[in-house]
Amino acid sequence: MSKHLTRPALALAAALAMCGTHAAQVIGVDASAPAAAPVSGHLQLGTATTPKGSALGANNRYLTLDGQPWMPVMGEFHYSRSPAATWEAELAKMKAAGITVVASYVIWNHHEPKDGAFDWKGDRDLRRFVQLCGKLGLKAVVRVGPWVHGEVRYGGIPDWVVDGMRTRGDDPQYLRHVARLYREIGAQLKGSLWKDGGPVIGLQLENEYNLSGPGEGAGHIATLKKLALQAGMDVPYYTVTGWDGAQYPSGQVTPVFGGYVDEPWAVSTTELPPKETYAFRFDSRVSGDLGAQTKSHGPGTAETDIDKTPFLGAEYGAGLPFMYRRRPVVSPDDIASMLPVQLGSGVNLMGYYMFHGGRNPVGGTTLEESSISGGYNDTPAINYDFQAPLGPDGQQRPVLGYLRPFHYFIAGFGDRLAPMTVRKPDVTPAGTQDLRTPRVAVRSSGDSAFVFVNNHVRQYPMPAQSLQFDVKLAGGTVRFPRQAVTVPNGAYAIWPVNFDLDGTRLRYATAQPVARLDGGADGITYVFAAAAGVPVELALEAGGATVETSASGVTEQGATILAVTPGTSRALTIRRAGARPVHLLVLTAEQSRQLVIGEIGGEIGGQRRLVLSSQQAWFEGGKLHLRSVDEPTLRFAVYPAPKRAPKARHPFTARGKDGVFQAYEATLPAVRLTATATPLREARPAPAVMKGGLAKAAIQPIPEAWRSAATWRIDVQPDALKHVDDALLQIDFTGDIGRLFDGTRLADDWYYSGYGWQAGLKALAAKEELSLAVLPLRADAPVYIPKEARPEFGAQAQVARVNKVSLVPVYKVTVELTATP
Template sequence: MSKQWKRPAMALATAFAISNALAAQVIGVDASAPAAAPVTGHLQLGAASTPRGSVLGANNRYLTLDGQPWMPVMGEFHYSRSPAATWEAELAKMKAAGITVVASYVIWNHHEPKDGAFDWKGNRDLRRFVQLCGKLGLKAVVRVGPWVHAEVRYGGIPDWVVDGMRTRGNDPQYLRHVARLYREIGAQLKGSLWKDGGPVIGLQLENEYNLGGPGEGAEHIAKLKQLALQAGMDVPYYTVTGWDGAQYPSGQVTPVFGGYVDEPWAVSTTELPPKETYAFRFDSRVSGDLGAQTKSHGPGTAETDIDKTPFLGAEYGAGLPFMYRRRPVVSPDDIASMLPVQLGSGVNLMGYYMFHGGRNPVGGTTLEESSISGGYNDTPAINYDFQAPLGPDGQQRAVLEYLRPFHYFIAGFGDRLAPMTVRKPDVTPEGPKDLRTPRVAVRSSGDSAFVFVNNHVRQYPMPAQALQFDVKLAGGTVRFPRQPVTVPNGAYAIWPVNFDLDGTRLRYATAQPVARLDGGADGITYVFAASAGIPAELALEADSAAIDTAAPRSMAGSATVVDVTPGTARALTIRRAGARPVHLLVLPADQSRRLSIGEIAGQRRLVLSGQQTWFDGGKLHLRSVGEAAMRFAVYPALARTPKAAGSAGSATLRAQGSDGVFQAYEATLPAVQLTATAAPLRQALPAPAVMKGGLAKAAIQPIPEAWRTAATWRIDVQPDALKHVDDALLQIDFTGDIGRLFDGTRLADDWYYSGYRWQSGLKALAANGQQPNELSLAVLPLRADAPVYIPKEARPDFGAQSQIARVNNVSLVPVYKVTVTP
């Protein structure tokens, strides 16, 4: 396992050679001035104590838990867009990915499609969803609307409300129905609030709200908060979205922010300029256009409140949706490189939208946002994949592996980072379009700091930078590394300065802290992640501690500098008289993405695996798409050989010896071959020209009657496909405009063509527990002149054709699951 992850010596030599060839830059940051003390008492929090005395708080800089700085990671998961039977496992997957708070919209028209007829059953069972959050040790923020956007019809407000009254203001008729909705939500949450010992710590009121006028603006948000309290929803935190000129009553609610790496709601059919999301912000919090459907022409309350509220995130895009006119496909680096930028800009709650994809339910009509229903965007009727880290069928996407080390860093060291203030370097880019000036920020407190570096901008190559840093702190200046280090195009990192290793000071490291693991008598292990292409250099204060290492070392003033070759073996061990040893483990970048951390056999352990992993009840779960053999390695080692069981058959578990400090295993299930075929039923007809119009005055989704021109295929899957597997993913590779998957006459799933892989789980497609057996696929032709943005990598070559509608391949991929019990 470890051989493929060891960095070749040639790569290090190449990095040094490039560094010497570049003009070195020393980035100076004066972080010596003390920061002002946090201001408290001005934010109106709700009931903040549990029956056991645990207390949540907030000041103008950060959140607190039991009086200590607290930095959560929040991920959005819409319960009503996901099968209820999967919720517990999906929440456990989110927890294993480092999510500590789950956010979810309550989408009104999913619950009250007709006046007074509420539905809180099955996939709409909010009570059960938040209870499962509590069972798994996750906290919850409920986004109660009543308008939520969420790319849903009328922003979630039911048709009968939109048709019958004035919405999004203090109209008495509207408020009566909102009050009833809030009472229903309050009944669902009763007993699950923080003050009851439950997981619900916050409510978001409305969404993207910047309306102003009589009965609107701050007056309306204040009224919504009053109605929420009257409905029994007394929670520590009340939030509103703070972008696009948001209007709210200062002090009564706290704004949250976000940012996306592209704009599917834009009207451009070409690549966008470099996004502000990749540029450090030193005096603002709003990251460009976030797609609000109403517009404000002046600064909002969030701008005037910037010194009064902590910098909290709720909608940093962990992916992007596909909208009809614009379908950007993002890479894991596009998303993960946001984290150093946002954290370096002062964010103290990293909140994602969406972390888990889903599918829209179907009511009396489809419930997606569309131009036909007056929306600004056209979105798929069913599919809400969002390119999220966890797909609609629970599949793990590559981006999750890139985000996870940052989440573990926040979980392990967020209490150190949260009180740190942002410090601006002496040289900064002129703006988001400046691609040559190094992008660096520092957060510091006293004599400790973190340096944040980003050299990645989506779709724009960045020059390699040869950098050194001069960080001036209260106790003196730290220059590092010894020689300028090359930061290649696409690289991004967080590096510590004067970092405490249980009594030993790490003066600096060009590797990112990931986690601290308490191994009992065996000592403490600090896990670091190296950055690809950047040598890992660690400098430790040379005091009374003994440093054991096989790596090359040298002295630089009063520090011992260790040049680490990343791998699965301990990089070094620090030994102090009368103290437990402290071990440092430095993983290569690609290996750190295979790292998950959770409790196995009553102890928090590290697990390395190329498979999807999560933890529950002291057990380890592994899930693999297409591979019946699953390898994993555990540290600290288990006391005895574990057992393995497959979800749909026997599993064989074999010990594979040691891999550095890790104990390696391989679990194998019987391999299954699954088949799916596509047989043409109807050829495409000439598709009508794509129309422009709607609120965006851009390309709009074809009208329903245009589907008479679609090509159609019958999809056959073997009847016993789910017999020996955890699930089976139907993969549809097509080229066209829109694909629709039917089970009989029921629209089961749909997809906008973009080059991004479309998968549908057979379990999700099943009706009444029965595997679908009447599947068909309709593909609306993509016209060569369609004014829509499709990434150039996926834009088809039309040749002499005026349109394309074809199926390239249909396959059925087995999904295996193994549970490892110590």
């Protein structure tokens, strides 16, 4: 099928997709053939063993930790785009979300704005950042560039370098400055590398590099690796981005991949065809266009290396940036539905860009990518929100709750999944625009497997699928469930086949494993999560064990098949002579999105626990931290229940049992905050949006265009932060671009898209009068804004208005729970 359908064809496909549930289909997958053994020894890793003997490794299929399969989850967080005072708490939030490796660019022009004048202090203190990663038990990958892209001016290369020499190749003058940069980075990382017992396990060299020619190509990447080693940066893993025809020296570095659910860098002003990101891949690793700034003219090294390297991810979009000409807003399902697809396609490192939003610092100029400075895209000067799971001010976005259960699954069972190979179903979609054929993949090893299902494609309705599976494994075929199960539009799932529950075989489940909790003498608890709209069926081969359950069930072919109602009560308990009991807890989809898992209690009775809360929750210093936006009543439920009441500055009251969980609640003194917007200047007619730049599409208005902006004075009460953890200034405007000023300092900015703009007062640190400028949005502006947010212009040629300005309190409580009475 062609890569792009015509608009009438897409409309027909969407109409067909809405015609209702397909007739029941049996999806056959032959996973019986043994997979080839992993191949190792051909990848040139750096020193991979710590002083205490812990070792990292890699083969052509997966990573290893101490000789065992290891599947990390990596999240991008740019330290130099975030206040240093918040790093520890923000890293702790990432850890609670299931992130195990933190990746960060070292953005050159943030550190050396002038030749030889390096700045590694404050918000640029790389050493402290990686040390905090180590303190919290997180590993780190440092992306050292020198060109990083990252929507930064000149891709992060300082102006004085760009103006004075040839970049991104083996030019001797350029390499002298790169070598000095690397020595500076090496000095910052000294003592924090894996070989020193530190958290830094990897370096990424360059970014999106597909240049070829004299002094370029694979030879340049080899040169950068040599310079990194000379600077003391000896780490287990060296990576490069593998998409868009990447060029690198095979064996010396390992490619990483990614995918985004829309293309803000595209030039289309309408919805895009269905993205490859939602389609399982059985013979490739690159998920469509990832926005490389340079173009290649043929396959890259990653294509020829596909059998030599593991399938690792680094840039699966946990959100999307807003670019001037295209401003797609994504839903939590748009992002989370990528997980079954990527894992089912063979990914063995789930890496996100970005996981935490931020804001650009300002140097001698603003440091964003722009057409004016020769960039392919126009991006906000300050704001780098990225619709990330954690916002620039540490706020939790709904998507984070949707991702967490998948991260916990990887943490708990990634050692089972990583060695499994991808198996293709008998029938697969004809292409990414085929919205009717079920989207299914299987990964298996021996007699065990996981089935991956996706029935979500952003902006395109999918027909409900009535499915059964025939998975042929080494020990025989497993057909499940008993009757075809309906997978509704928008649903996606990971289901186990022949899954070991500490000695009892779970033949299959139409619910996803999430975690295994060791409760000591109280037994083992396995946590599962239902998929939205999909009934839960479990098939247990209990053997001589006793199964205690209130669920209805039948016995067939040696298995007890149970129809389970998800919730907070135990679905069943398995008791076997001489063994600890095994409990199964199957949460609803909504409950699984409120689930946070971590250790509470520290050195005094510390224990790994399940916490359910609709508010932001994370663990730091052995304590539970709760953060609530605009709601003074904070609630959580915990399992196993503590033996004494929680301790906090604000007392928590026990609210009884919620299934196996103990619920607690505290109400803080309510705070009412005020903010007002007073008009200062009305908008003037805005100039027509120009087209041009490298993309030959709409470009951001030139600075002089701001003469036409409307302006307001923003007043916030002076003691707003007195009784709260933070206060979020929420600016609801309709226009083209909004800019928030602290006096004459540009403090924050935003492209209008319908996605809410927030600025935390702590980070804002305003010292003078706040004001807001809104550049009018013209009715004829050739930019993409989601149809849900595009204003009705009527007879007006433009719009620039403030709908509402509000100040929202952020409450925070730290809770201490101990297991001892």
